[in-house]
Structure formats: C-alpha cells, structure tokens
Amino acid sequence: PPAENRLLPIWYWNGVIEENEIVRQIQDMKDKGIGGFCLAAGAGLNIPHLSQIWFDRVRVALETADACGLQVWLHDEHLSQNGLGTRQALLGHPQFIAQQLTHRETVVQGGQQVDMNLPWAPVLLVIAVPLRRDRSLWEDAQDIRAYLGANHQQTHFAPNSTLPVYHPYTHTTHTPTRRLYWKAPAGRWRVLVFLQEPIISHTQPGIHIDRLNSEAIQHLQNITVQPYLDQFPDQVSKTWKGVFTHQTDDSPLPLKWSPVLPDYFQERNGYSIVSCLPALITNFGPNTARIRYDYFQTIGELKQKSDLTQWKNWGKEQNLHYANNIPISRTAHRNNISILGTGKKGEKIGIEQTRGFTPNPTTYQKNAVFTASLAAQTNAKGVLNTCFRNAGWAQTLQDMKAQIDAASSQGVTQFAPDGFLYTLNGLRKHSTTQSQSHQNPYWKHFRLLADYAGRLSYALSDSQPVVDIALLEPITSLWAHLSHPENDWEYIGPDKDENALVERLISDWTYIINALHDMQRPFHTLDPAMLSQAKIVGKEVHIGQAKYKALVLPPMTNMERDVFEFLKDFIHADGQIIALGLMPIEDIEEGTSVVDQCFRLTDVEPGRMIRDYTGHEVGVHLVKRGSFSLIRTGGAVERNRGSEMLANQLNDVLPKQVSIQSQGKNPSAIQFHHRISDKQHLYFFTNTEIASTTARIQLPSLKRNTTVNLWDLETGKRIPLVNEIVGNQVIINLPFSNHQSHLVVLSNEQESTSEPAEIAPLAFDIKGNWKVDPEEDNALRLS
Template identity: 20%
Template sequence: MSLADELRTLRSEYMTAPFWFWNDVMDPQEVRRQIAEMSRQNIGGFFMHARMGRVTPYMSQEWMTAVKAAVDEARQRGMFAWIYDEDGWPSGFGGGAVNALGEEYLQQYATAEIIPCNGSVGPKLDRPKYIIAAYATGKKVNGFGDCHRLDPNDLPGSWSRLPATCRERLVVFRRELHNYRRHFSPEAWADGYVDVLNPKVTRAFIGKIYEAYRREIGKAFGGSVPGVFTDEPSYHELGWSEPVVRLPMSPVLEREFEKRYGAPLLDNLMTIAFGGPEAIRARWCFYSCLAHLFSHNYTRILAEWCQRHKMVFTGHYLLEEHPRCATHVIGDPMLHYYYQQYPGIDHLGKDLDLKDFWSSARVLVKQASSIAHQFDKPRVMCETFAGGGWHFGIREQKWMADWQYAMGLNLVCQHAFHYSLRGFRKRDYPPSLSFQQPWWPLSGDLGAHFARLGYLLTRGRRVVNVLVMHPIESFFATHEPGGYPWPNDPMNESLKKLVEYLLAHQIDFDFGNEALLKRHGRVDGAGIRLGSASYDAVIVPHSLTWRKSTLTMLRKFAAAGGRLYFVEPVPTHVEGQPTDAYGPLLEEAMSLGHWQAPEFRQCIADLVGPAARRACRVLGNDPRNLDIMVMHRRTEEQDIFFLTSGAKTEHTASIVFDVPGFPMQVDTVTGRLLPIPHTRENGECRIDPSFDFAKSYTICFKRSRRASLPTPETQVSQNTLCRPGDPLPYQIDRDNALILNRGELFIDGCSVGIMSTLDAEQALAQHGNGPQAFMRFTATSETRVSGAELLLETPENFEIKIDERVVPVPAQPLWFVDPCMKRVPIPGGLKPGENTIELHFRWRQGLEIEP
C-alpha cells in the first residue's frame, strides 16, 4: 500500500483520547450523546475519569450502567473507552475501599521531632508506642560528631549514661499514618492514602477496582476497552512547606533495605534525614531501595495484570518532570515507564517549558520516549493542556502537542472534556476542550491532524545515535529530604541545559537508565546496546555517583573505541562511596567542559554533532532556529521528518537533509502528499520553510523514482479578499450572550455589597443555613430585545424576578452551551434601558449561585 493510500483513512487508535471528567449525575443517554460529539470531531477514544463533582456513587451499579453505555457506544463508533482506575487521584486507594482495610494498608512515614534537652535530665516521651527510633546528639542535629541511637523504652533512665557531648538534643522518629483529605471527594473515607511499596496493597487495589471492571466489561478488554490509566501514585507527598523532616516508611522497606545492604534501616535514619559523613551512601541506598520497591510492587504488578487480560497499562506519576522532586515522591520515573505498555507523562500548563524551578519539560518527555524506543513500546501517552485556561483554543493545542510529538510522544490525552460545567466544575483545571467551546464545530481538522501525525510517527523507528546517561541516582545520593524547595540545584540545571542544547542542534538522544542498563545493556563493537536500541556516542552529564556496573560498561565502551563524553563537574563516587576509579576513563573520554561555561553549547554542537550523524540540520544563526524541534523516523521505504518550532513569531529557516529520495510534504489534515520546493547540492536536500505559531511540517523522503510520486495539485482559493478597513462579512453561529457574574447581594433584606457570584457564595457560607437572600443584577439594552432568555444553572432553586415580575421556569427547559445551563424565557423580552434581574432563595450549604 502506498503512503498516499495509508493516509487516506483516519484510524481511531491514532486519534487523541481525552480525559473525560465524569463529574455529575451520569446519565447513560447523555454519555452516548457526548461520545457522538467526540466522534464527529475525530476524537478516537476517552478516559472515563471519576472527578470532583461526581454525584453517581463510584463503582455503584448506576456507575457501571453508565460505563457499559460508554463502552457500547464506543464499540459502535469504532472508538476506545479507557478505564481510569481511581475516584479522583492519586491512584491506589480504590475509592476508599483499600484504605478502609486497616492501618497496615495505609501509607506510613517516619517523622522526626527534635527535642531540646537539659544535659543531665533525660526527657520523658509521649506516645511511646509510635516511636520507631531515637537518637541522642549534640547541638548540631546531624550525623556528625557524637550521635547515639537509643532504645526509647530505656528513657529517661539511660540518659545519664550517655556522653555529655550528645545530651543536648533528642531526635525522635515516630511512625505516622497518612491522613490527608482528598478535596475532590465528599466521603469520609477520603482520609488516608495507601502504602504503594507493599504488594499486598496493590493486589487489594486490583481486587477492588480492576477485577470489578473485569466482571462488568471484561468481554471488551483488549477491544473497545484497550487499557487502564493510573494517576499520580507516590510513596510521599511533596508538601509545599514541610514543617518537619518526614521520610517514607513501610515494613516492606525496612526488610528490603536490610536485605540489600546488610544494615537495619533504623540505624541509618539519622544520617538519611539530617546528613553526616556517610550521608551520600546512606541516601543512595535509601532512595534506590524506594525506587525499586515502588516500581516493582505497584507498577509491575498492575502492568502484568493488564498484560494477562490483553490490556495496556498507562498513566503517569507524581512530579516526574523534575529529578529532585521525583526522588522525593516516586523514585525513578524510567523504571515505571519500563513496566508500562504505553509509558505516560503529564505536561501541565499552557507553555512548552516554564521558566522556573519546574522547567524540565524536555527532560520529562525524553525520559518516557527513551524507554519506548529502547523497549519497543509503540505509544507514548501525554496528559496535557491542564490549566491552560478557557482561552486555550485550537492553535494553542496544536502548538503545544506538535512540540511533544517532535520529542517522541504520539498519544495525546487532552485535559480535559468536562461532562458537566455545573457550579464549581467549570473551575476544575480549565479548559474544557469539548462541545461547550465556540470553536468545537471546527475542531475536526485538528483531530485529523493528530490522527495522521500519530500514525506517521509510529512508523519504523526513531533514528538516534546518542545515549545520555540519566543521573537520577546522583539525585538519590544528594537528596536532603527536609530541604524543600531545594533552590539552586546545579545538577538539575546542568541536565536541563544539556538536554536543551542537544535538541537545539538537532541531536536527538535517549536517556540511559542505570538499572535497565545493568539488566539489558551490553557493549556491541564500538557501540552500546540497550534493549533494541544501539548508540555510537555516550554522554555522562554532571553527576556525583554511578553504579559499579555502569562504570564497568563505560570502560569497555571506551576501550572498544566508542565516543565517550563527560560534562563537568565529573563524578567522584561509585554507589555513593568516594573513589578515584574515574581517572583512567576521563583520560580516554572527551570533555564537553563545565555546564556553566559560555562555550558549553558550542562544544556540544562541535563535538557531539558529528558523532550523532544528523540527517537533518538547521542552518544559520537566527536564535529562533534553536526552538526548531525535529523528529526523524526511518522505515524500509522512506525517511519521515516532523519539524515544528516553539517560537511564536514568524521566521524562515534553511534546513538540509542528508537522506536519499525526493521530499514530499504531508498535509496531515487532508492526507494529501504535496511537493515541497527544494534544491540539492553535494547530495544534500535543502528546503527553506517558514515557521509561525503552531505551524509544522511533515516531510517524507521516499526512496523511489520521481515518476512514481504524485504530481502537484493546483488549488484555487475560495476565500474572498478584503482590503484593510473594508467591512468583513460574518455570521453568528450561536446565540449571543451577556454574562452576569457580578451583582448586589442582600441577606435578610440588608445589602452586603456588589460582588461576584463566587464571592457571594463565600459570604453566605459564613451565615450557616437558613437566611433569606437574593442577588440583584442589571442589564442595559439600547433597544427592545424580544425573545430574550435568562440562562441559569439550577433555576428550580430560585424565584426569578425581572423588573419585579416573577418569571416562570419551564418544566423541561432547553439548554445552551452545556446541559446544566437552562434557558428561561423572559416574558416580553428586555425593555430599552436598565433591566433588573433578581434571584431569590433561602440559603443552604451546597447551593450554588452561577451566572
């Protein structure tokens, strides 16, 4: 089949699949209606996401009725209904069913308390049964100097026998159970998250949620129900201002730590928490152990269950975008991606890369796409656009998603499609990218673009020759658990710079994970092979420590003639212990210099560029060229390039391709192949494309004779040209609306002031249930408006008056924009001048006043 034939048909599996917020009463007919809306705009599936505002009880028979309706409608339309495995997030507590099983299922911490002491009199401790370790120390609370572990049951009697130098402070670690109310859920069981390090907990989660879905819709598994999304599980919450040092803890962790390292974990708590001479080694051991347990006892178990039932396991993990934060809460993101059939990430916000502490979006994407390339995983999922705002439209979606596709993602999960906008739901991480939007009828072309792009960027394999060793275990070794927000993190900044500069020079690369390199890596000639991928060049970034197995492999690679590069500062430890073993290796490797040096970016271009054997290069010194991202895939018949720019201003670039064949541009909206102007010189093909906001190019070089390619098509524009200042013809495609979201609030007849409806709810909440209230709005019109309607959520909760006249509410009102927004006809319409609209009600908690 020719490429033109392949592109003629849109395939649902390559379309987007949005987060569909199930956030109200789930009516099966409304479920089917909304799926039909998605289908018409080339949306290929959806994730059924239980969300704040949900009224239908989670996992109830009514819930399953709606699920079955969604699965059936998806099947009829050739779409895919994905399971979301939790009631809100983070995944694991099973809608309260798992954490209700008892304390042994709850997430635990070792929380430090520092108690000043009178040197001669020992303290008497409260809550002794929760104390798991106690240390006597000097004025400095760390592992330096005198520090003695105590038996808490011997206090205060043993205090006097301690050296005077360590009787200044007592540090007590108490076992603390997780207790954090999930604000998205009204049920009391929302207190307490679960121990994701414990396989018993994961299997209970499967029993309560996964098996329940299998009983109800298991016949569709692997068909119209392709897989499961897990959302932001973690072994620790970040805590935006940690008041104390709090370490993840579990009986499973204690056993595994001692098994691996031959020492009790509790003997090392002081050093892990507060530092000391052995802190680098202790912290490396601690977080390595956590990373292994979480990925092995949570992600692996769920992924294997999905595999057995012909399902795909995907989703994303908390704070995976920043290695320092990942260390604190999830360990090693790439180990999770290794087990997932479709590795998944979350790219929040409306910018490609935030210019602050969190700006590691390139690192985030490459972590997942590297695993997919190395272990033949066909798709990489990205939850994206959350918090973009209500103005986030078609162009913004394309601009951001194209950038993600260029780095290796190929399954977009839009955040989000809101089933309902009633009340506070409209403020739940907008936008809603669904039928509520005015641009929705025009979004089918965007869906077609994503579908064809997703198809093309799963053909063949990525062309990558460079491996960047991921320094996650150096983050383990240097992590101070009480140091949030960890400002001025040089290792993170240097990694970001390295990744940014490589991609700016069209040097594609994969990250190499140490744990996976040990399991699946080997030196192959003058290259390194990891899984099914091979590399001619290896870069060791700014780091502190590497495994013995990694050091051994790098030595073999360099001895075989492989190109090895180091970024300064160079490592000084092996598995957290100081060593001089890197000396001979550094002599054989090339230095890229210090990451803060002015010439660092140019060193990467000059030294790594030739080794990368780039098939695509952007010429010239325009700084906007550094924003051009390139994806190169190769099949048996052709080379496929996808190019996009993160810049928002128009500019023209000169780009050369060192591949055989003739270039054809793919129109991803229509599927047509179009010639693209080009020149050839010295075997290279040059094009000069113009980039602008959200503009991208998909170019295929087919290894065939020119005669077999399609001929240019002549296109005649159907647009009418208008001169500046001329009237522009237009037509309104939906009723015009005036938003009344500010009015005067009266409580028990007294004016409280003019305020927004949201502020009015907060003011009323201070009065408890019962007061009589009304809110007065005004609308001014220059002419009489017949046929005017008042749009109101839950009109049945109010007595409506317009100019003192009571307005009747229809028994079954029509809706506008969203089914929750009811049309109430205004008898006689609006008069010229000021019109007064009043909503009268008796206030009760839970009542919402919405425009």
C-alpha cells in the same frame, strides 16, 4: 487514521449521569473525530461510585462506544490516589494506609530535661547523639527508647449522670500521645526521634494507599477493576481496551515509608535501614551517600515490583493494555511498561515571552523526552501524553495544536487530552481540568484538531526514532544529596552547602538539556541503570530500538559500579564519551572504588575536582583520553558556557546529519524529530515560537532515488516537494508561520506524476474596512 491513533480524552463523569446524555456525548465525540475515551470519576459525581447504577451507566457507555467504533479505557482511580476507589479499598484494611517517614529533634545541654510530645504513631528510632563543636558523634549515640512512654493530651471534666449522689462530677483524660522524657547527661546532645506516620496531603485531603505493598495493590485491583471484569466480560479487549494509572502521589511528602520496607531493605542491602535513618536527614558519616542511594533505590524497586509490575501482569492476564504516568524514583523503574505515559500542564502560545515562564526540563513527568527515550530503549508500544491540562478556559485549538506538535517533536506518539467534563453545572466549571469538549465555542471545529492529531500519531507510531546522542541522568548523585526525585528534585536536607551543590548539579543538568535543544541535536536521556540491558556494537551503544554513537555525562558526584564498567568498555571500543564539569568523587557501593578508577582515567584528584567544581574561579579546558573527553570547569558548567566546547566536541566526533538554517532572531526556533520505517525517513519539523520564519533544511539523501514529499496533516494529502540534491544531501526550503509544523518524508518510491510544489506562506489582503460580527452570544460567567 484508525481509532487507536486518534485522541483519547479522559472523560470525567462529574454529575448526575443520565443514559441519554451518555449516548449523546459519545455520538458527538464520534462526529468530532475522537477515537475513544478514558472513563474516570470526577469531582462532583452524583451517582454512587462502583454501585450497580454506576455499572449500568458504564454498560451504556461501552455499548454506545462499540456501536460508534470507539475505544474505551478505564481510569483505575478517581484522579488521584485518595479517590473514591482507594477509600473503599481501605475500608477495614488500615494496614494498607500509606505511610511516610517523619522525625523530630532537639538539642539540649547536660542536665536539661527533654520532654517531647510526639504523635500517636509507631516510633522507629529514638537516639541521643553527643555533639562536639556541632559535629554529631554517631559512633557514641545512645538508644533512649526506654524513656519513651504515653500520656493523654486532653482532660474531660463533666457532671456525672449515672451516680450523681455519690459522684456529682467525673474527671477523665483522652487523646493519647507518645511522650519522650529523658534527662541529658553531661555534655551537649542532639536528640532524634523517627516515626512512621500516615501520609496527609494538603492539596488532596484523604487517605492514600500503600503502593509499596503488593497486597495493598492486589486488594485495590479487586475493589476498583475486578468488578468491571465481572460486569462486562464480553467487552474485555473488544471495546474495553485498557487501564490507565495517573497521579498516584499528589502529596509533596519528603520520604516514603512502609511497614514492608525494613525487611525488604535488609534482604536487599544486607543491613538495617532503621539504625541508619539519620542519614536520610543529615550527614551520617562516610556511608551517608551509600545509605541514601540504597534507600531511594529500594523504594523505587519496591514500587516497581509491588505496583507497576503487578498492574502490568494483571493487564496481560486480562488481555488489556496498561499505561501509566506516575511519579517515579528513576526512569528505569518503569522499564517493564508497554505504554508509557507522560504529562505536562497545558500552556498557551506565547506564555514564555509574556510571563517569562520556563518549564523545568529535568522533571520526569513533565518532560516527554524522558518517557520517549525509555520507550525507545525498552521497545515500548507507545508514548501516551496527557495534554491540555490546567491551560485555562482561554485555551484555543491553536494552543492545543502547538502542544501536540511540541510533544511530538520530543517523541510522543499518542495523546489523551485531560480532559472532557460531563457537565459544568454549579462549581464544576472551576475544576482543575477545564473541559475541552462540547461546552466550548470551538467544539464544532474540533474535528480539524482531532484529524490532525490522529494523522500525526499514525505517522509516528509505525516507525522508530533515530537519535545518536544519549545524555545520562545524574540520578544517583541527586539521591545521595537529598534531592527528591518526585518533588521536582527539591532539596529536602538542612545543609546549606549541600543545597548549593544540589542546585548547581540540577542547574547544569538543565543547562546541558537546553544546550542540546538549542544545538538542534536530537538526544535521548538515559538512566544509567538501563546500560545493564545495553550492548556495545562496533562504536555504538545498542539498547532496544536505540542506537547511540555518543554518550554525554552531566556533572555527577557518584556512579554505580556496573555503569562505570560499561563506560570503560565503551571507551575501549573507541566509543565517544563527553563528560562535563564533575566526575564521581564518592562511592555508593561496597567493593572496587569507582572514585579511584575515575582518578586513573582523568588524572584529576577527586578532592581537587570537587573543589574546582564548587569554587568560584572561572575557567574551562579539555582533558582527552582517547575517545573520552572531560570538559573541566572552574565552577558551574553553565557559568563557564561549557556548551560551546560540548558543541565543538560533538561536531568533531559526530557531524550533524540534519542542518537547519532559519531566518529570525532565534536560530534554534525550528526543532525536529526523525523517525524511520521500512522504506522511508520521516522528519517532523515544528516552529516553537510565535514569529514566522523560513528555513533552509539539509537532509541526508537515501542510497537510491530519493523522493521528497510533504504529508499535509490537515488534509491527509501527500504533496511532492521541490528539492535540490547536492552530493549526498537533499536541500528543501520550508516556510513556517506561527507555531506551524511540517511532516517531510523521504523515500525510494516512484516519483509522483504531479509537479513538485514550493510551499508558499499564506498571504491575506487586510486593507479596507473590516466588520466583526459575533458568531454567537458571549456568555458572562457570574461567580
């Protein structure tokens, strides 16, 4: 396969970078089937970053890669957003330092003195709210900013060296602090202070840049990537193919802020966010859900406009690709990126069984389905997966292949291993990323994996996914109840009941994702905002390359009005919609009430619906309104095993096109990904478990003569498969060993002259005495 389909590892320069070693490692990559590399500064770099010596070494890398036919990408930053490039960009520009929203609060009785020391930071809002039976009376809140002042925190007392005769000692104070000094009137009061403070990451200490500020991003580009354009104009789009943004936020900050946010928020939403800040931490009355929705939506739009779009436009101007894998507020905020990135921590085979490890399928960055779905909906060029990270030094080629297969079955088309380390000298071997290159004993066999991954990428890239089902994402419902999208949907509020609701919404969303997976029903996730770009064609929803015949709605507390109007139109066109558990019970936009329209659609009063969903009575029944189905539950969908009714409804309205019957304990162990190109259908099947099995697979035949081939991804050969055609179905039998995969292709091509083959499992005679000799010395690591 060509270089663009081969592995593109992130290559960390993390020591004293020497020209001869650069050449040697690049030539070694070429020999091992690598298609290129993404150059990044790594922990332990021992030459000045972005200095002339750095660019001299980069020139050697570009020239060597060009001679070897490899592609080069540049990492726009030093791994995370507090890296070397960012710090240089912030020198002399403190206005570009990223900020977060913080708050302090206390409750006092009338007559008590509030004496609150606060950080030396801009104060956004200072209010005192009267309490009545622990309920905040927001309409009677008082602005007490006038009682805010400043003091010094520390005292300095020392001998006076300038005038010791008259003043033997000096007394000074320093380290300023903000101080609120207010005496509460009669009653009980809740005092709240909101501040704008610099982001402090405990995992990656350093200064972060404000990615909500377009001027900050433009300045970052001038510092971190413009020098490459100046130094290597002849390599742009020739060997240097693109820029990759990865891990821009490494701090679990609750609420983002920026000095540019208040004005943008006012312009977009028509009211001030500053006066409504309490809604972001507590119940603020009937408009709480709307304010939270507006906040997260505005933050996401600002990030898209100031950061993502600016990078995309920069790449287009320079004729360079741009890919990213960054934390987002919602999927739709990445809808203008041509190469979408997704990442997942590396996993060793069997970790699920041995450690009870279950990945969270609702995390945007770690579940490739979100990114692959968006790629199909936006006609993106590809889905780039940063794989193998954090799997430890015991990771094997088999583990890597299993990760590639799992990601490919979810729609990934390109792979960027994270990563290759230039050196392991000293403490560098303890880097977060273990090196997958020449330091490992399996390196001499790496070509096997590289060729396999390249062929798989080549086959999947030149085709379109075939998916009939879209699962809507309950994003706005989680926003409205302080479930943070960039912190794995962690609840960041103080209300135990609200926390329980959030946990139930996420648990049911997870349950439905896993249920569709277990049903062997290929599905896409769908950010409701993407429906603004969709069209109803017959009884299908068309958006980009995607064509959906059924929409599945997880439990949700609200919905954007345009989304609900689209769903109504789809129902009127006899389009299939299946909702589970909970329909909107709160409005997040002014104007016509979505809640009222849902009531007319379902005949279920909103108050009763939320009581049933959050209650403890078990029960499930079906409400049908034409092509709309509501699976109502008493309590959580998961607790009521609502997936059984979901499976029945899908089988009724959308019979399976692909049927897989496998031996073994887990009937859903075999997963597949279906794609279509000009004249052929590709089915990628993968065994997701350690146990071996044999599967009887039924596929829809083509209209004319159907040829069935197995594309051997390890050798590149096409092997005719023995098959049986029954009616309009093609039946094949495939054996699957531990985590084995097969790529089956149906086409109308002329039959091969070779005899169709049965794929038999490999059998080894293990009887007799075995002798094991070490291939090479086994190194002992001394910490």
